[in-house]
Each structure stands twice: as structure tokens, then as C-alpha cells.
Amino acid sequence: MYELRKDYFLNEWVIIATSRFKRPVDTHRPVKRKKRHSCPFCPGNEHLTPPEILRVPTGKNWRIRVFPNKFQAVAYTGTIKESVQKFFNSKTAFGRHEVIVETPKHGQMLCDLTVERIEELLEVYINRIEALRKTKNIMDVYLFKNWGEKAGASLEHSHTQVLALNKVSERKKKELNAFKQLSKNGKCPYCELIERERKTKRFIFENNSIAVIAPFASKWPFEVMLLPKRHIKRLSELKPEELFDLAFVLKKSLLLLKEKNASFNFFLQETVSRNDFHCYFRILPRISTRGGFEEQTGCIINPVKPEEAAKEYRKKFKKR
Ligand SMILES: [Zn+2]
Ligand SMILES: [Zn+2]
Structure with missing residues (x-):
């Protein structure tokens, strides 16, 4: 199959070229485990991270911790300077960059947590996004996760990042x-x-609140979208039972990627402004590689047909 497909709404194209699936598939080799004592995200090493923002529950036996990223991508303080010259436009990258450690257990993956604990994590996502979007000079908030070497995760201990x-x-x-x-x-x-x-x-699964879809013009093999069925623009608008339903589909989707030993990114897309929108999660398994053609054209080659990916996910969702 060789087909050019356009993104649902954007003028972005992919080539679905399934013959390339026969090429060696790039899965993530688990990185060598760092010794627990050197991991700054492990319990007992709390002093190695910048001062804590949030801990759930409070006390010694936490399940989730939030703190500023030690290697932040943005300036936290000072004034914003801007410079506009022909060819040379720049501005201070100002904001907040936080780390959410999802579990005290080193090596535990997000999909290994119970649905209840993933729901608790989603509540922390909401807490941080809502706090950051009200921060002075913040125009947008980005929540994302990198898991595995191929997805750009520099630390193995499972965590999510928020960049405002x-x-x-x-x-x-x-x-x-x-x-x-x-x-x-x-x-x-x-x-x-x-x-x-x-x-x-391409329709994988739905419960009362969330629909799971392999996007028509998926840019990555086994890409999925988790869409709230109710029209909401922000995660914070989800009711408790809807959050639970979201936690369930997130867990199920990520379980398939665990089986495939795949690195992945996921991100939450929502708007923090007054604009209307429909928020969603997108999971991007980093299974294929990208090269010169993609950089040159912005057109991505995906070796797995979304319809085939959906079939595999459906099997996973059927299993209890
Ligand atoms: Zn650790
Ligand atoms: Zn909608």
C-alpha cells in the first residue's frame, strides 16, 4: 500500500507505505538500569531535586511528586526581552518547566499503575496546568511524556513534564x-x-466518556488519539467518572506499547485561552525512524497502516 493521506484538519501529509514495515523495526532496547541510589526521582533522594511543589499524599510514603525541572528549558525569573531585526528575531524564553514523578518505584511503567492511580495522576496534571496557566506572562501550557531512549527520555524513572x-x-x-x-x-x-x-x-474502543482512534493520517506506527466524547476544551472539565474512563484507556493503550517494547511520547492538546477547542491526548510510539526526506518535505513516511494498528489495539482492549 502506498497512499498519501492528509491530516484531519491541517494541511499536513503522510505517506502510508506498508512495504517498509518489512524493514527492521526499531524498538527500544531497555536502557541499563541505573542504580537506585543515583536516581534523583527515587524515594530517599528527594534532596537531589529542586524544592518540591506538590506531593501526593503528603508525608514520607508519596506516590506522586512534582518539582521544577533541574535542567529547565526556560528562564524562571527576570524580565522578558525582545529583539526584532531583519532576519534576527528573538525573545526571552520565559516560563515554568516542571517534572511530575508518577510513581516511587523505579522501573515501574505508567501502564503498570492501577486505573485508580492513573486517575490520581491525571488529577495532578490538572492541578499543575490550572496553576501554571494562571501564572503571569504564561501564554500556553504543554504537558507531555517521553518514555524510552528513542522518545528522548533522559531519565528512566517514569515521569511527565509540564512546560509553561x-x-x-x-x-x-x-x-x-x-x-x-x-x-x-x-x-x-x-x-x-x-x-x-x-x-x-480505525475506531479502536469507546467507553462512556472516551473514544480511542488510530488517526487516518497517523504520523507514527500505532499512533492513537484519546478523545473525550463530550465537548470539553480542557482536561479540568472532565468529571471524576470521565477521568476514570480516560485513565482506563490510557492504561490499555500503553500496555500494547509495553508489549512491543516501544519508546513513546504522549501529549495533551488543549487550550488555556478563551478559544473554544476539543481537548485530546495523542500517543506517538517511536517505532519508525525519520531521515532526510521527512526533514526536507515535512511529509512523514509511516510503515504501518492505521487500520492494521487499530486491529491490534482492539485485541488488547478486548482482553480483561
Ligand atoms: Zn528512580
Ligand atoms: Zn467537540
């Missing part, structure tokens, strides 16, 4: 603009998308 920035990313702007254009008739394109995808082979 004095700039809305160009990617987000594009997505918000497309959303605005497509919802002119009053209907949210994501709500409509769920209805349309439900009739296809």
Missing part, C-alpha cells in the same frame, strides 16, 4: 485556526470526527 511558556507554539496556532474555520457552522470538528471514525476500521 510565554509563547503559543506555531503548531497550536495552526490547530486553533483550523478548529475555528471548521466550526463556523456551529459544529465542533472533533465531535464530528468521532462520529465519522466510529464507522471505520
Whole structure:
């Protein structure tokens, strides 16, 4: 199969080229375990991280900890300077960069946690996003996770990052603009998308609150989208039972990637502004490699047909 497919809403294209699937698949070799005593995210080493922002529960036996990233990508203090010259535009990268340690157990993966504990983690995500979006000079908040070497995780101990920035990313702007254009008739394109995808082979699973879809123009093999079925623009709008349903599908989706020993990224896409939007999670397994063609064209080659990926996920969701 060789097919050019366009992103649902954006003018971004991928080539689905399944013959390339026969090439050696790049899965993540587990990195050599660091000794527990040298891991700054392990219990007993709390003094190795910057001062803590949040601990759940409070006390010695925590399950989740939040603190500023020691190697932050942004400036925390000072004034914002901006310089605009022909060819040379720059601005202080100001914001907050936090780490959420998801478990005290070194080597435990997010999908190994119970649904209840993943739900508790989602509550911490909401806590941090809501606090950061109200921070002065913050224009947008990005929540993401890197797991495994191929996904850019520098520390093995399972964690999520939140980056709040004095700039809305160009990617987000594009997505918000497309959303605005497509919802002119009053209907949210994501709500409509769920209805349309439900009739296809890319529809993986749904419970009362969340739909799981292998996107039509997936950029990575086994990519999935977790979409709230109710129209909500931010994670914080989910009701407790909906959060539980989200935790369940997140766990199930990540379990398949654990089986595949795949590195992955996931991110939450939502808007912190007044703009309307439909929030979702996107999981990107880093199974294929990218090279010159992708850099040159911005067009991604995906060797796994989303319909085939969906089939595998469906099997995983069926198992109790
Ligand atoms: Zn550790
Ligand atoms: Zn919607």
C-alpha cells in the first residue's frame, strides 16, 4: 500500500507505505538500569531535586511528586526581552518547566499503575496546568511524556513534564485556526470526527466518556488519539467518572506499547485561552525512524497502516 493521506484538519501529509514495515523495526532496547541510589526521582533522594511543589499524599510514603525541572528549558525569573531585526528575531524564553514523578518505584511503567492511580495522576496534571496557566506572562501550557531512549527520555524513572511558556507554539496556532474555520457552522470538528471514525476500521474502543482512534493520517506506527466524547476544551472539565474512563484507556493503550517494547511520547492538546477547542491526548510510539526526506518535505513516511494498528489495539482492549 502506498497512499498519501492528509491530516484531519491541517494541511499536513503522510505517506502510508506498508512495504517498509518489512524493514527492521526499531524498538527500544531497555536502557541499563541505573542504580537506585543515583536516581534523583527515587524515594530517599528527594534532596537531589529542586524544592518540591506538590506531593501526593503528603508525608514520607508519596506516590506522586512534582518539582521544577533541574535542567529547565526556560528562564524562571527576570524580565522578558525582545529583539526584532531583519532576519534576527528573538525573545526571552520565559516560563515554568516542571517534572511530575508518577510513581516511587523505579522501573515501574505508567501502564503498570492501577486505573485508580492513573486517575490520581491525571488529577495532578490538572492541578499543575490550572496553576501554571494562571501564572503571569504564561501564554500556553504543554504537558507531555517521553518514555524510552528513542522518545528522548533522559531519565528512566517514569515521569511527565509540564512546560509553561510565554509563547503559543506555531503548531497550536495552526490547530486553533483550523478548529475555528471548521466550526463556523456551529459544529465542533472533533465531535464530528468521532462520529465519522466510529464507522471505520480505525475506531479502536469507546467507553462512556472516551473514544480511542488510530488517526487516518497517523504520523507514527500505532499512533492513537484519546478523545473525550463530550465537548470539553480542557482536561479540568472532565468529571471524576470521565477521568476514570480516560485513565482506563490510557492504561490499555500503553500496555500494547509495553508489549512491543516501544519508546513513546504522549501529549495533551488543549487550550488555556478563551478559544473554544476539543481537548485530546495523542500517543506517538517511536517505532519508525525519520531521515532526510521527512526533514526536507515535512511529509512523514509511516510503515504501518492505521487500520492494521487499530486491529491490534482492539485485541488488547478486548482482553480483561
Ligand atoms: Zn528512580
Ligand atoms: Zn467537540
